[in-house]
Amino acid sequence: MLMSKRAAPAADNRPKLKETLVSLSNAGIRRDGRWLVRGVEFDIARGEVVTLIGPNGAGKSTTAKMAIGVLKADEGSVTRKRDLRIGYVPQKLAIDWTMPLSVRRLMTLTGPLKEAEIAAALEATGISHLADSEVRHLSGGEFQRALLARAIARKPDLMVLDEPVQGVDFAGEAALYDLIRTIRNATGCGILMISHDLHMVMAGTDTVICLNGHVCCRGTPEVVSQSSDYMKLFGGNARSLAVYNHHHDHTHLPDGRVRHADGSITEHCHPEDGHHHDHSDHDHGHDHPQDHAHHHDTQKGEGTRHA
């Protein structure tokens, strides 16, 4: 209902022939009375690379899962093109060692593929020699390549890559980002990417969306990297992102910018993102989401102490 209304103007704004694959409109996910993300609004067109950046627990993975339908939006709407073929590389994938799964078998996990398609995807990601290895014997970087190969081999309309190069060495990282770009150019698929490697990602991205519980800023990489929100979030220094994120979480709340109309406060740590292990105060917030005032004060107090 809402969806068709939304799709039409979005298509008008774009150059012709660029079909909208996914469209999020004021979309939000709520868990235990808390908004993990809210008011998320963006489209992904065929051939477009959209990158989500933001501190740990900003809701990047949650947003990606919402875009592809793994999580249902509790507010707003998410529209996907009919029969949209998705290739998904999740942030985490734990395969029980008791399952004998070779790289080749992993390729056909969700659908059959021709032998040549499998070979081409493994070749492109540089792991042809590992085709018959069991996935549990792969290194972190090799496993990421295998997951990427699997997503590519499906020839999807939309690839969703949640930190696709984690654990890949520096040289390999650049090569894989090149590969992702090449695939986009060759197949014209849309790409939704989540990344921490800002410098690396920026170059190959059409639209950057900076998330922190809500969309802080968006635009082309040039626009975003000069926006004040972006500077506040990342301090212009991608490599020390984690440090900045921590301080940011303490200062962001008292700003009131992530406090929502209904009085809820957007938290910066969700289990989905899995980065919250060292933030004991955040875990506390998870257990008692209704205890906002107390939580708020605790954070403020800690922030002061650190300062």
Add this chain to the structure above:
Amino acid sequence: MLDDFFIRALIAGIGVALTAGPLGCFVVWRRMAYFGDTMAHSALLGVALSLFFEVNLLIAVFGVAILVSAVLLLLQRRQSLSADALLGILSHSALAIGLVLVAFMTWVRIDLIAFLFGDILAVTPSDIALIWVGGAVVVAAIVYLWRPLVASTVSEDVAEAEGMNPARTKLFFMLLMALVIAIAMKIVGIMLITSLLIIPAATARRFSASPEWMAVFASLIGSAAVVGGLFGSLTYDTPSGPSIVVAALLLFILSLIPAFGRTTAERPANKGVQG
């Protein structure tokens, strides 16, 4: 030496083992050993209810197993207790309630030991028909659902994102588990059903290069355990259900000897038992 009852026992036991093999692989991969145990233990509650309300035994056992698994899934979603503790509570409560109910019904005489540990040597031809028809249904369903079952075992998110329906797959899996428990109860007994699911699958792991082969090997190894156990039972006059499990265990131990395939050194430490 090969009496009629023994042949019947063999046919029934092999039927159960062939069915349990593929399903057991999923129980192992999804770390649902304790979950399966809980469903199996609830079978005694099903037995008691079937006697009390005079309904068909299989239907009652199947229904109660479904109900218990639904309750488990609901309680797990609320996350008030760890899955482990919940399983412990439900597993033993279901068994205890079943035992108490049976004890209350003084007007019925049932062979409790036969229900708990199986009575394969009293298998009737109609039991055999039931096992093979039910087993064929289960195997056909697993073959049909194979790709979504494997995919959602690896990652529910990926399966969902790429057009599958892992919630529905899980529901079918539960139904199949309940069906296997209902038809296997008479053969190996309530207490030992999960061992026939898990031990052959765990034994097959070493020799299997793919999930598909592991399912096939688990069926074959389970059948071998049935044959070995029944011969042992006949020879040494031991109860049939436990004998089959002991035979399965011997095959498992045999599979751990490094000479029979790849070494186990590459295996990472198991991260504890989970439901």
